[in-house]
Amino acid sequence: MSKRLALLQHLLLAILSVSSTESRRTPFACDPRNASTRSLQFCRTNLPIHVRVRDLLGRLTLQEKTRLLVNNAIAVPRLGIKGYEWWSEALHGVSNVGPGTKFGGSFPGATSFPQVITTAASFNESLWEKIGRVVSDEARAMYNGGMAGLTYWSPNVNIFRDPRWGRGQETPGEDPVLAGKYAANYVRGLQIAVGNRLKVAACCKHYTAYDLDNWKGVDRYHFNARVSKQDLVDTYDVPFKACVVEGKVASVMCSYNQVNGKPTCADPDLLKGTIRGQWHLNGYIVSDCDSVGVMYDTQHFTATPEEAAAATIKAGLDLDCGPFLAVYTDQAIRRGLLAEADVDMALANTMTVQMRLGMFDGEPSAQPYGRLGPKHVCTPAHKQLALEAARQGIVLLKNSGPLPLSTSHHHRTIAVIGPNSDVTETMIGNYAGVACGYTSPLQGISRYARTIHQAGCSNVACTANNLFGAAEAAARQADATVLVMGLDQSMEAEFRDREGLLLPGHQQELVSRVARASRGPTVLVLMSGGPIDVSFAKNDRRISAILWAGYPGQAGGAAIADVLFGTTNPGGKLPMTWYPQSYIAKVPMMNMGMRPSGGYPGRTYRFYKGPVVFPFGHGLSYTHFKQSLAFSPTDLPVLINTNLFAAKNYSTLSTNAIRVKHAKCDSLSLPLHIDVENTGDMDGTHTLLVFSEPPATIKWSPDKQLIGFRRVHVTAGSIQRVHIDIHACEHLSIVDEFGIRRIPMGAHSLHIGDLKHSISLQAKLEGIKN
Secondary structure (H helix, E strand, O other): OOOHHHHHHHHHHHHHHHEEEEEEEEOOOOOOOOOOOOHHHHHOOOOOOHHHHHHHHOOOOOHHHHOOOOOOOOOOOOHOOOOEEEEOOOOOOOOOOOOOOOOOOOOOOOOOOHHHHHHHHOOOOOHHHHHHHHHHHHHHHHHHOOOOOEEEEOOEEOOOOOOOOOHHOOOOOOHHOOOOOOHOOOOHHHOOOOOOEOOEEEOOEEEOOOOEEEEEOEEOOEEOOOOOOOHHHHHHHHHHHHHHOOOOOOOEEEOOEEEEEEEEEHOOHHHHHHHHHHHOOEEEEEEEOOOOHHHHOOOOOOOOOOHHHHHHHHHHOOOOOOOOHHHHHEEEEOOOOOOOHHHHHHHHHHHHHHHHHHHHHHHHHHOOOOOOOHHOOOOOHHHHHHHHHHHHOOOEEEEEEOOOOOOOOOEEEEEEOOOOOOOHHHHHOOOOOOOOOOHHHHHHHOOOEEEEEEEEOOOOOOOOOOOHHHHHHHHHHOOOEEEEEOOOOOOEOOOOOOOOOOOOOOHHHHHHHHHHHHHHEEEEEEEEEOOOHHHHHHHOOOEEEEOOOOOOOOOOOHHHHHHHOOOOOOOOOOOOOOOOOOOHHOOOOOOOOOOOOEEEEOOOOHOOOOOOOEEOOOOOOOOOEEEEEEEEEEEEEEEEEOOOOOHHHHHHHOEEEEEEHHHHHHHOEEEEEEEEEOOOOOOOEEEEEEEEEOOOOOOOOOOOOEEEEEEEOOOOOOOEEEEEEEEHHHHHHEOOOOOOEEEEEEEEEEOOOOOOEEEEEEEEEEEOOO
């Protein structure tokens, strides 16, 4: 009887939570109970959206319009429209960083996935989309409960160009192809577009060449990023193009910094010319918060605030995160600096997105996703996905034999030491919300073995060594020692770039002393967003293994333990280069150049050829994999579109490279079949990375660049065949000094692990036989 009563109480609670959720979300607009507005044309869902938008714009006064140009858009009661807060965040779970989202009541928290840099290390496109889908479920549920909006200013797809950048943790890493694939997949998962309709509206930020926050007195508000056309096209813009073209994102955010002397939010070449003109954004462009004000007050780009307002709107900005446009746009129009039609164009873009979200369709509960509520947040399935994402993102950097640990034989007592050994909020990084719950590393390891815990340092700054003695004593008593060290948001964060790459304070001393004292093997686990120079640990035989966990999310401690004890076989790969400390002396953060020049060594694995601690793509497994080419064509004729290619250019066919726009790209694809064999005795996941290297005659290209990747699970002793299509226009093209994408003729080398394969490209005019 008590079980039945408990079941009835549970059902009643669920019903009440759903009904209370629905009662809190009154229609944003077009309430069917409002007789004065329900017959208005913009409320008629059977009309095309552009017709409805035009009707709504025609009913607004200029004063109303200017107050709708900002993130905290006003209500228009006479038209039955509620106020709306545009700013919500969902970088790796619904976040309360922006004012549009709140936690409490029926929504005490949301699933907090690993920080993006960790999830990127999985190199798993389907995982990224699944995470987006879960986040959109929880976002819609919170919107239905009146606790969140539907416009989420995520993801951050800037290139992790400099290892000191405090926000590198938010990004998918240093490679533009990886970042672009992450962007497109996460956006697709968030938006779940059906036709022109959206579940939530994502936003790719911060456009463009933004990756400096506050370094040695230079901050993002004053920084002028000097970027070559070549670097802009083949590095900085690549993820944003993928976001718009492949992901069909509903918004792009322009950044604080200037690019080549112009604020990005006032540059018509970037906004109207590239985002809308070349990439055909179907959505709105929003400023980073207060960046329009920064442009006038801090950068002094215009003489008056009205000129600043006019410059941004005319350049293509649709929405201001901040009050600036609401204050100065009216006067800009009255002074003849701006036309009301320019404002209408901006509002048409934002209102169109709102209508695609169903915000002008009346009763929310009757719409798709209208029944999502509290029971759809922090579900067991969502928590399990957060755990799985953390497992997939952990990277095994070094293993001389002790891992995985064995509780049945040698490792029944584990010393767990370090300032990050029992943390919770540290694991979710920045731009996070309130997690459903946490499993710290100590808690995770305690599920497998008896633990002896010592922090060693009171925090990651580790300014004193007075606790080291107790840590050494713990290591002497244990069968194995796990040190959980690294960084947190006090060391790297928004507006907080690092000065160096070493472990903070006395952390290195603690690691070395504990390793000397340890009775059993010593394992170093690192939490960080950016790379750390741990050369000392890499070269210390007493430190048997090193794991990088990034910021692994709410279930991070469980995932770390699962990897340590072999429940999970690690398969993550580094999405960024780990440089030695000596590297940063040669590269000022303000130098945006990707390519080496003089004493400047260049950036990222694509251009930097000096010593590294661990390279991009590095990651070990508990088993061994062997790769072999099963099918690999050696020649690819490049057909030239004679309609676009003038006869006078015929001579260039035999020289270096042809423009991509002159090639018949649809015909330039070839299949690559690769066999992956697990030669070990443990099931595992292998991440296949395919790089291309252009002909040696091309001097202005990367030495090699990632063109494709695939994560494949292979049981012990078996073989899996992986199919990867190589598209010449996309994968074998490079960008010249003028920012023009070209396909070099000649022998291209494909690198797949230790394998190398050559593909010869030869230009051929369509209809002309060789």
